[in-house]
Amino acid sequence: xxxxxxxxxxxxxxxxxxxxxxxxxxxxxxxSSLVLVMVGTIGVSVAGAxxxxxxxxxxxxxxxxxxxxxxxGNTVDELMRFTEVARKEGVLALEPLLEELDDTxxxxxxxxxxxxxxxxxxxxxxxxxxxxxxxxxxPVIAFFKTLGGYAxxxxxxxxxVGLINMLGNLTDPAQLGIGMSVALLTTLYGVIFANxxxxxxxxxxxxxxxxxxxxxxxxxxxxxxxxxxxSPRALVERLESYLSPAERIGHQERSRRTSGIRExx
Numbered sequence: 127x128x129x130x131x132x133x134x135x136x137x138x139x140x141x142x143x144x145x146x147x148x149x150x151x152x153x154x155x156x157x158s159s160l161v162l163v164m165v166g167t168i169g170v171s172v173a174g175a176x177x178x179x180x181x182x183x184x185x186x187x188x189x190x191x192x193x194x195x196x197x198x199g200n201t202v203d204e205l206m207r208f209t210e211v212a213r214k215e216g217v218l219a220l221e222p223l224l225e226e227l228d229d230t231x232x233x234x235x236x237x238x239x240x241x242x243x244x245x246x247x248x249x250x251x252x253x254x255x256x257x258x259x260x261x262x263x264x265p266v267i268a269f270f271k272t273l274g275g276y277a278x279x280x281x282x283x284x285x286x287v288g289l290i291n292m293l294g295n296l297t298d299p300a301q302l303g304i305g306m307s308v309a310l311l312t313t314l315y316g317v318i319f320a321n322x323x324x325x326x327x328x329x330x331x332x333x334x335x336x337x338x339x340x341x342x343x344x345x346x347x348x349x350x351x352x353x354x355x356x357s358p359r360a361l362v363e364r365l366e367s368y369l370s371p372a373e374r375i376g377h378q379e380r381s382r383r384t385s386g387i388r389e390x391x
Contacts, residue, residue, distance in 0.1 A: 129190050129191050129326065132326065133322055133323060136322045137318075137322065140154075140318070141154075156311040156312070158308075159284055159308065159311040159312040159314075162280065162287075162312055163277060163280050163281050163312055163315040163316050164319070166276075166283065166284075167273055167277045167280045167316075170276050170280070171273050171276055174272065175269055175272070176265070179265035179269060180269070182265070182266050183269055183270075186266035186270070186327075187327065189331065189334065190327045190330045190331050190334075193334055195334065196334075196337050196338050196340075196341040198337075198341050198368065198373075199369065201229065201232065201341055201344050201345055201348070202344065202348070202365045202366065202369075203380055203383070203384050204229070205344075205345070205348035205349070205351070205352065205361060205365065206361060206362050206377070206380055206381070206384070207384060208223065208352055209348075209352050209356060209357070209358045210358050211223065212352055212355070213355070213357065217239055217352075218240060220239070220240055221237075221240045224240070229345065231252070231341075232348075234252070234255060235248060235251070235252050235345060235349035236349060236352070238251055238252075238349075239352060245350055245353055245354070248350060248353065249346065249350065252345075252346045252349070253346075255342070256339065256342050256343075256346075259338065259339070259342070260335075260339070263331070263338075266331065267331045267332050270324050270325070270327045270328035270331065271324070271328045273320075274319075274324035274328060277315075277316045277319045277320035277324060278313070278316040278320050280312075280316055281312045281313040281314070281315055281316020282312075282316065283312075284309070284312025284315075284316070285309045285313045287312075288306075288310075288312065289306075289309050291309075292306060292309060340368065343368070347364065347365060348361060348364075351365075358377060358381070362376065362377040362380055363377065
C-alpha cells in the first residue's frame with residue numbers, strides 16, 4: 127500500500143501548499159479538464175499498444191498497489207531443504223515434496239531434475255521461463271510509462287484549446303481570468319497524473335519485476351546446485367551471496383529456523 131500512500135502524500139502536499147498561499151482548493155477542480163486529460167491520455171496510449179497487453183494493465187495496477195515483494199530468503203530456505211533430502215534419500219525423493227511448493231518456477235526446475243534432465247536442459251528450460259516472464263511484464267510497465275509520457279502532452283493540448291476558446295470570446299474582459307485559469311488547469315492535470323500516478327506505478331512495477339527476476343536467478347542457481355549434489359552448507363553460502371549482508375544468516379541459523387517451523391506445523 128506504500129504506492130497509494132505516497133501518491134496521497136504528494137497530493138496532500140499540493141493541496142496544503144495551495145491553501146497556504148491563500149488560494150481556494152476549488153480552483154484546482156475542473157471536470158472538463160480532467161476528462162480531456164484522462165480520456166485523451168488513455169486513448170492515445172491504447173492506440174499504440176496491443177490489446178493483449180492492454181488487458182493485462184488492470185492486473186498490473188492491482189499488483190502495483192497490493193503486490194508483495196518476492197522473498198528470496200524463503201527461496202534459499204526451500205532449496206536448502208530440498209538439498210538435504212536429495213543428499214540423504216536421492217533426487218527421486220524430491221517428487222512427493224514438489225506439490226508443497228507455491229513457487230511454480232522453482233517447482234518446474236526441480237521437476238526437471240526428478241525427470242532426469244541434464245544441467246544444460248534444466249538451465250535452458252528455466253531461461254525460457256524467465257524470458258517469458260519478461261515478455262509478460264515489460265509491455266505493462268511500458269504502457270504506464272507511455273501514459274506518463276502522453277499525459278503532459280494532452281494537458282498542453284487542453285490548454286491550447288482553452289486559450290483558443292478564451293481568445294474567441296473577448297467581449298467580456300471579466301471572463302478572461304477565469305478562462306485562463308481553466309485553460310492552464312489541463313496542463314496541471316497532465317503533469318500531476320504523469321508524475322504522481324502513472325510514472326510512480328511504472329517505477330513500482332519495474333522494481334517488483336527486477337526482484338522477481340532476481341528470485342528466479344537464485345532459484346535457477348540453486349536448482350543446478352541441487353542437481354550437482356552440493357551440500358546444504360555450500361548451497362546456502364553460494365545463494366546468500368545474492369543477498370545483502372544484513373540478510374545473510376548462514377546455514378546453521380536457516381536450518382534451526384526451518385526446523386522450528388516444521389516442528390510447529
